[in-house]
Amino acid sequence: MTDALTITRDLIRCPSVTPADAGALGVLEALLKDAGFTTHRVTFSEAGTADIDNLYARIGTEGPHITFAGHTDVVPPGDEAAWSLGAFSGEVKDGYIYGRGAVDMKGGIACSVAAALAYLRDHGGKPKGSISFLITGDEEDVSINGTIKLLQWAAERGEKFDHCVLGEPSNQEVMGDCIKIGRRGSQSGTLIVEGKQGHVAYPHRASNPVPDISRLIVALSDEPLDHGSAQFQPSNLEFTTVDVGNTATNVIAGIARAKFNIRYNDCHTQESLRALVEERLARACGNRIRAHIDWLPSNSNVFLTKPGPFTDLAVAAIAEVTGRRPELSTTGGTSDARFISSYCPVIEFGLVGQTMHQIDERASVADIATLTKIYRGILDRYFA
Numbered sequence: 121m122t123d124a125l126t127i128t129r130d131l132i133r134c135p136s137v138t139p140a141d142a143g144a145l146g147v148l149e150a151l152l153k154d155a156g157f158t159t160h161r162v163t164f165s166e167a168g169t170a171d172i173d174n175l176y177a178r179i180g181t182e183g184p185h186i187t188f189a190g191h192t193d194v195v196p197p198g199d200e201a202a203w204s205l206g207a208f209s210g211e212v213k214d215g216y217i218y219g220r221g222a223v224d225m226k227g228g229i230a231c232s233v234a235a236a237l238a239y240l241r242d243h244g245g246k247p248k249g250s251i252s253f254l255i256t257g258d259e260e261d262v263s264i265n266g267t268i269k270l271l272q273w274a275a276e277r278g279e280k281f282d283h284c285v286l287g288e289p290s291n292q293e294v295m296g297d298c299i300k301i302g303r304r305g306s307q308s309g310t311l312i313v314e315g316k317q318g319h320v321a322y323p324h325r326a327s328n329p330v331p332d333i334s335r336l337i338v339a340l341s342d343e344p345l346d347h348g349s350a351q352f353q354p355s356n357l358e359f360t361t362v363d364v365g366n367t368a369t370n371v372i373a374g375i376a377r378a379k380f381n382i383r384y385n386d387c388h389t390q391e392s393l394r395a396l397v398e399e400r401l402a403r404a405c406g407n408r409i410r411a412h413i414d415w416l417p418s419n420s421n422v423f424l425t426k427p428g429p430f431t432d433l434a435v436a437a438i439a440e441v442t443g444r445r446p447e448l449s450t451t452g453g454t455s456d457a458r459f460i461s462s463y464c465p466v467i468e469f470g471l472v473g474q475t476m477h478q479i480d481e482r483a484s485v486a487d488i489a490t491l492t493k494i495y496r497g498i499l500d501r502y503f504a
C-alpha cells in the first residue's frame with residue numbers, strides 16, 4: 121500500500137526513538153526501490169556518538185532535481201501509559217492517527233513519498249528531471265551523523281540538488297498557514313567575571329563578582345542587537361543561568377558565571393555577532409571589571425531562502441489545495457534546513473505542529489491527505 125496514511129502508520133509502528141532506526145528507513149527504502157529509485161543506505165560514525173543509518177534515494181539523472189528531506193527518528197514517548205492510544209500504535213481514532221512522530225515528522229515524509237509515487241505512476245514511472253529523498257535518523261538529538269554528513273557524502277558522489285522541501289511540521293494552526301523560508305542562527309556562550317574571594321566582613325580585601333555580573337547582564341540584555349530585517353524578527357540575547365557556585369553566606373565568591381544564548385538574524389554572521397557582543401562587554405567593563413566570554417562552537421548559522429520562483433510555486437500549490445496563502449516565516453528553533461541551505465534553496469512545509477513532542481502526538485487524517493495533494497501540486501508545477 122502506497123497511500124500516505126498507510127506509510128505513516130507503518131513508520132509510526134517502528135519505535136525509532138533517536139538514535140534507534142527500528143526498521144523505519146527500511147519501510148521507505150522498500151517502497152522507493154519498488155518504484156524505480158536507486159537507493160543507498162549510508163552509516164556514519166563519530167567517536168562518542170551512536171552510529172546512524174541514513175537513506176538516500178533518487179530517480180532520474182537529469183535536472184531539475186528536487187529533493188525531499190526529513191528524519192525518521194523521534195523523541196522519546198514520555199510516560200507511555202499516559203497515551204490514549206499506544207505511543208507506537210499508529211491507530212486511527214476520530215479522524216486522527218496517533219503515535220510518536222505522527223507530525224514530527226513521519227507523517228510529512230509519508231506524504232512526500234506517496235506524492236512522488238503517485239506522480240511517477242501518472243508519468244510512466246519517470247520524472248522530467250530528478251526526484252530524491254534525503255532521510256536521516258539523526259535529527260532529534262545531536263545531528264552529527266545525519267543530514268550534515270549525508271549532504272557531504274552526496275556532494276562527493278557528484279549529486280547536485282536544485283531545490284529542497286523539508287517536511288517538518290511548519291503550520292501553526294491549520295494546513296497552509298505557514299512556510300518556513302529561513303531560520304535564525306543560534307550561538308551560546310558563558311560570561312565569566314573574575315573577582316577576588318574573601319570574607320564578607322572585610323569586603324575591601326575582596327572583589328565581589330556578583331554585583332558586577334549583574335551589571336554586565338543588564339548591559340548586554342538591554343541594548344538591542346538589531347531591529348529586525350525584511351524577513352526576520354529582531355535578534356535576541358537571553359541569559360539562562362547565573363552561578364557563583366557558593367554555598368556559604370559569609371564568603372564573597374571569587375568568580376561568577378552566566379550562560380546565555382543568542383538567536384540571531386541575517387543582520388549578523390557568527391563572527392560579526394561575537395565581535396559586537398565582545399565590544400559591548402568591553403565597554404560595560406571599562407577598566408575596572410575583569411570579564412570575558414567563552415563561546416560554544418555552533419553549527420546553527422542563520423539562513424534565508426529569498427522569496428522568488430520556488431517559494432511562489434509552493435505558495436501556489438498550497439493555495440490551490442487549501443485556499444490559503446501561507447505566511448513566509450523565519451521564526452522558531454533550528455532544523456536540518458540550516459545544513460541543506462549551504463547546498464540549495466530549501467523551504468520547510470509539513471503538517472500542523474501543535475502536538476509535536478507531546479503525549480498523544482497525532483496527525484489529522486484529513487491533513488495527511490491535504491499535504492499529499494500539496495506535495496503533488498509542487499511536483500506537477502516543478503516539472504511542468
Ligand SMILES: [Zn+2]
Pocket residue numbers: 191224225259288289
Ligand atoms: Zn522534526
